[in-house]
Amino acid sequence: MAWRLRLVPEKTNIDFFKLQFITFGVSALAVVVSLLAVAILGLNFGIDFKGGTTIRTESTQAVDIGVYRDAMSTLELGDVSITEVFDPSFRADQHVAMIRIQAQEGAEAVTPETIGVIEAALKAVDPAITFPSVESVGPKVSSELIWSALLAVAAGAAGIWVYVWIRFEWQFAVGTVAALIHDVVVTVGVFAIFGLKFDLTIVAALLTILGYSVNDTVVIFDRLRENLAKYKTMPLREMMNLTANETLSRTIMTATTTMLSLIALIVFGGDVIRGFVFAMLFGVIIGTYSTLYVAKNIVLFLGLDRSDKPKGGKPASHEFANIDA
Template identity: 80%
Template sequence: MAWRLKLVPTHTKIDFFRWQFLTFGVSVLASVVSIILVLTVGLNLGIDFKGGTTIRTESTTVVDVGAYREALAKLDLSDVTITEVNDPSFRADQHVAQIRIGPKEGEEAVTPESIAALEAALTQLDPAITFPAVESVGPKVSGELIWKALLSIAAASAGILVYVWMRFEWQFAVGCVAALIHDVIVTVGVFALFQLKFDLSIVAALLTILGYSVNDTVVIFDRLRENLAKYKSMPLREMMNLTANETLSRTIMTATTTFLSLLVLFIFGGDVIRGFVFAMLFGVVIGTYSTLYVAKNIVLFLGVDRGDKPKKSATPDEFAKVDA
């Protein structure tokens, strides 16, 4: 017999509802904390949403953030942020920094004169420095991008709600969308907690997380629907546990292979896509968790209409007075 790798035994009997109130409570707490972090600490908005100009520098000389800041302090610049960029894929003599500046008071965007002055000051400090990328976004455009990003996530969630409702029942749709919203909120909360840059690529990652998570959830719900017809007298809690165990191998295998692929991108893909890949990595983990512990819990709380269950056979007492 050919040897096959199994991440999960063929027949498992894990009780996913053993700590249902604890796991559901942790999910609710994580969502609330994430919202509080976003409202209080705020997101480290990238150039897409905040507006301004981001300049990427490269040099064979080691980046000295303090010297950069001192050189730019002589210029009349607004909201200067200097960040050294480290990446395993860089050459030994490749030193990269990212400088973000905002528009001055009363200006719509950073002027070309300000950018030229910045480049001249850094070139005087380090003649080997180059400026391979300059990105500028005005405040009007950034405001529109924020609104469109929110609309895209809301539209995707609404479309998923309708799809699951039409394919299954409304309880399944509510459980599925609640799990998706949980995934998005907690992921955004992590970005607020660690002050990771939040730009349009992260919005794309959030939309991808929605698609990944709903696919995983629908697979379990589809098996649950089959079991509802197969085991008509089995209590709903036992049936949902049976369904989760039957699909556990597929869930773990999908999550593991996706995670490993993303991990390679995170390590070797470069700093340009690192934020996107990190969001995806975290999304795979939280999406798998919410499928097993959030979506099913909500469906169990709401109950499922099992009106098509055949009526119980008549008892002897019901026919006691009927003539033979």
């Protein structure tokens, strides 16, 4: 028999409801604290949401983000984001970067004089550099982006709610969406508490967290639906514990492999994607927690009508039934 690595024992009997009021209370407290942090401390919005100026650069020399950043560090421009742009259509000697500078105090955009100083500083370290375009984003556009981001997250949660309701029952949909709201709000709260930069990449991370969390939750609910048909007289609480233990191997394995990739990215990925990766890493942790301790707990509180469950019939084999962790 081949040796296989297991992250959890083949069979577990963990009582996920043993401390249900403590775990659920911690989750509720975390949501409240996060909302208060956002309301009181606010978010450290990046250029996408605060407005600013974007300068596109081109050069025949390779882009060195560290050198560019050092050249601009003495100009006291505030939040500056520098990213290299890659495109298959670029020539071999065409190296492009985008430099985004936050709106300066008392002005909607960086003044032409300041742009001239920036260009001179960059030319000093790269004489071949050119500046094909300079664009500014004002506060009005930035406020529209904030609303668009909120609508995107809300639309994602609403779509998931409808999907789970159609596939399962309304109690499952309520539990799923409550867990998703918990994940998003707590993640945003962490950004508010620690003053981490919040920009459009973080919104993308939040939407990705929604997808990851609902995938984990649906796997458990799918197994729960099978068990509802299989164990018709088993109390709902015991059945949910059985279901969570049956799928625990898959849940832990998915979370662990995902986190290994994200840890590698957060260590070696550089500053450009670090905020996005941190949001994803925290989202995977909190999403796994909410799958086990929030979504199904709410379904238990709401209860299920088991009178119309299918009579007889062998439940379909689950695609994750025999996955080892």
